[in-house]
Amino acid sequence: MLENRKILLCVSGGIAVYKAVALVSKLSQAGASVKVIMTESAQQFVQPLTFQVMSRNDVYTDTFDEKDSSVIAHIDLADWADLIIVAPGTANVIGKLANGIGDDMVTTTLLAATAPIWIAPAMNVHMYDHAAVKRNLQQLHEDGIRFIEPSEGFLACGYVGKGRLEEPEKITELVKDYFTREHKLSGKKVVVTAGPTRERIDPVRFLTNFSSGKMGYAMAGAAAEMGAETILISGPVSLPVPSGVTRIQVESAEDMLKAVEAHFDTANYVVKTAAVADYRPKAIANQKMKKQEGGSTIELERTVDILKQLGQQKKNQVLIGFAAETNDVSKYAKEKLTRKNADYIIANDVSEAQAGFESDTNRVTVFGKNDFEQAFDMMPKQQLARQLFEMITDKEESYDS
Template identity: 45%
Template sequence: MSVKDKNIVIGICGGIAAYKITYLVRSLVKSSAHVQVIMTPEAKAFVTPLTFATLSKNPVYADYFDPNTGVWHNHVDLGLHADLLLIAPATANTLSKMAHGGCDNLLLATYLSAKCPVMFAPAMDLDMWSHPSTQDNVSRLQGFGNILIAPTSGELASGLSGEGRLAEPEDIFEAISTFFHDALPLKGKKALVTAGPTHETIDPVRFIGNHSSGKMGFAIAEVLQQLGAEVMLVSGPTALKTPEKVQRHNVTTAQEMLTQVEQHFEDADIVVMSAAVADYTPVEVASKKIKKKDEVFTIALRKTTDILATLGAKKLAKQTLVGFALETDNELENAKGKLARKNLDYIVLNSMQDQGAGFAVDTNKVTIIGKDLHTIELPLKSKKEIAKDICDIIADHQLAKGEQS
């Protein structure tokens, strides 16, 4: 879901439709959104703060200061760290204050200081909704850039029937989900990611391989998809589950990986080569299992095609090409040399000297080096967090390319 990990502040006003927001909060939390509820003093007469606290798994804010806990609820922080502020149900009274700068409660103070996008879903009787002053306020709010989730027609609390009914929770959820999807920085972009090891066959039961688990590449594929990209993942042998909505091609050898990557390279805007591809492969593959008989056994090896250098040589102007380097000595110098030789936009340096980094673990510590040699050192984090940092840099690079074209 596109609401996953989003910080959503929901402001609830004093109207009978407040009960519908319980269903919305529950749906958002089930979809892994982080929900913070703010209630106007009047809203507490319709649904208790305890209900929303239980559903959102967060304390509910209704006043600037909580005398029981001594906690000051900072409206600036609430609006600053949110990805979206939704005001629903938005009463005629609150709409008027929003439109004209009124600020007599915590919700309105949060609205006036919010740096994030704002949605509002009105709910009121049909005559109140159709009144020219209400319609002027709605138009004024839309002129500010706020997003209207229009009320629907139906039975109203007054017993009348007409326009003014709060949009259904599932429709509000869909509006929020669509908003985040449309706002994704990599929407419309195609990404190609490689991950995992390659296995170079010696005989029917043996191979040359490495300790790569594929976790870093799979995390990058997942994050790129969450940022809106259409992702093709080419994976060597690994038992990892394919990230949601990511297309996957399984390969075994370096040659198979090269073949798959070349098929998709030209269409890709973003290429992240995180796979640990074998540098050498056996010259001959035995058709039967090689028996153990000699004290010393020698296998003739030949170089595999350097996939990253091959791609770098034909990189297109639209593309962001990212490589990985795992080093044990002269790490920074070796990574910078690889960056230049292979015509990369970025290289991600892993050091085998860092505890908790490298193969087969859930954490990593990397240094990201740009084509201009600008260096970003990231501390030890989960591979998912490292993936987010890398993908944010990729998204910024793609945005800059779009502005230049």
């Protein structure tokens, strides 16, 4: 299943190094070409020769030990890999990478890499829960690095808890699934809208909403990972741009409509996650409006309904809308599906804990044509985004066949 796939395994020092040996074996048996880099600490647990025998490739341990004088080893390895896995990922290597430190063969290669990087953390449960380690994990997450969460179980130090390296069989299955799904959107163009819009009242005030943009950015990141040319049209949020995504920054509903229409005709999928303002001030003051005694009234007018307008214009595009509701979720989502001429409406109850605008997790139900309905359990938004695209692309392929 992994034939012709090139996987670079970076092994850092911890008792779980022995599992990395088994991981090389499993990946190689699945057809992958595996090369290994070891830190000095990792070599205290397992000799490089063990990995050399299992991978049938040279093992790299020293930045200055150039095995081929025609290339620079750490750059060549970084360019060679289709996927890079750090296993076990110790607190030390996680901290170095989070802070851009390249002081050995592993870290210099990771800093030079453009391939996706997965880290499988493995450490004592208290280390894993330390504030500094949590900060470093969060930074790497924001940098676009994916984590294979450690299992809970007996640790070498005697504690029971989160900290064990995930089993080699499970990591191998995740790698197989990744490459199976990797090109699902190859050759496709995906346009995603995300975040809130702002409708100006005067030079210092505006109308907006609580949208964080997290779901939209997750959808854009998932589309890019699956091979799509991805355009992210974003309202004002402070989120990092996912790897491989082109972001277009907008402010108002009118700005967002123009940006979407500029790419609509060439799009295969359009995903409307943005929480676009329904109303804007009818008149915008040129100068700051001063306080005055008593109340004040601002006359509002409707903004353009972007999803509805796209539904009227669409030809072969798959149009996906989001519905953030607080009650009667199914009823309103189904009405929106018909009224907006969308292909799918992804609905959630934003009043539910851990499923609202600012949360990192979400629980949704997808509604589609022919009374299609599928619910998804609560999960991280990045994981959910991937599953949503997998489900929708599978569904669209079934319609075409």
